[in-house]
Amino acid sequence: MSDGQGDAGLEDVVDGLLEVTSRVHHVVCSVAARHDLTPQQLELLRMLAVPVSMRAFAEELSCDPSNVTGLVDRAERLGLVERVPDQSDRRVRILKLTTKGRNLRSTINQEVARSLTNALGLSTDDHAKVMSVLAAMTSATKPPRTD
Amino acid sequence: MSDGQGDAGLEDVVDGLLEVTSRVHHVVCSVAARHDLTPQQLELLRMLAVPVSMRAFAEELSCDPSNVTGLVDRAERLGLVERVPDQSDRRVRILKLTTKGRNLRSTINQEVARSLTNALGLSTDDHAKVMSVLAAMTSATKPPRTD
DNA sequence: GCTCAACCATTGACTCCCTCAAGTATCGTA
């Protein structure tokens, strides 16, 4: 519509991408709600496959460290995660899932996979083709630079 | 890892999907921040291509109507949107972009498209292949049922 | 025509998410 015809399909790709993103978000919220979690708490569980420091976690999330404090406060209150003091540096707290947290993480991962499959019809698609498209997108630039 | 080999690739597809979703979200937040908007305000602009009632908007967003009130309050304060009383039903307020809102919407759409292209390497991909994958996902089930 | 249930939008109370600015404790180094 705007300039030529070179990018004829780009607008559609962008719209499709945003639509898919919206559906994924919807699925994630729905699974989270089922377990009385916020989407952020669910994301915290997903990211804690391996213990990390508060600092490292804030960087992975690209957010302020003080935000992680609050996030972890609430997750700790739910008994999902614990702060373990680092042996070599007493300033550092290592975030680790509790047994309850690990179990919930596993359950949630399964439910997210199943719900996404239903919501997006993943099972009826050619996984290889889908993967190649997704892989191309995520490998384009390693750091999530936005511009 | 879990059961057989039938779903061998599903876990990877899910992970890839969540990774792409995360990157898209990051891009959207970044574009929004550039214009002193929250991601939700940006989404509001995107969705208001055509005027709708508060009620209809809440349904599109799958959220409580009172949330829309707040969202629109802030957008109105920024001069991006206005509430127009409906002629045929005086309970209803129609949401309409102002000229400023329409201009910003257009700018933002371009910026989102450009940033997504950069962040996900869309330009180097085969648009047709990407579109066919995205279309399959969004057409799988019309209503965004999550389960 | 009048009444009453249903409906649209708003308000207030509450929680979570998030950022920024300060503050505390610890580390590493000179």
Added chain:
DNA sequence: TACGATACTTGAGGGAGTCAATGGTTGAGC
């Protein structure tokens, strides 16, 4: 040992979101 960096926390403040309750409006039945 003193000092600048680093890791985390705290407090203030605002947006996002839900729920319950309220006011104005509509529409259907009597």
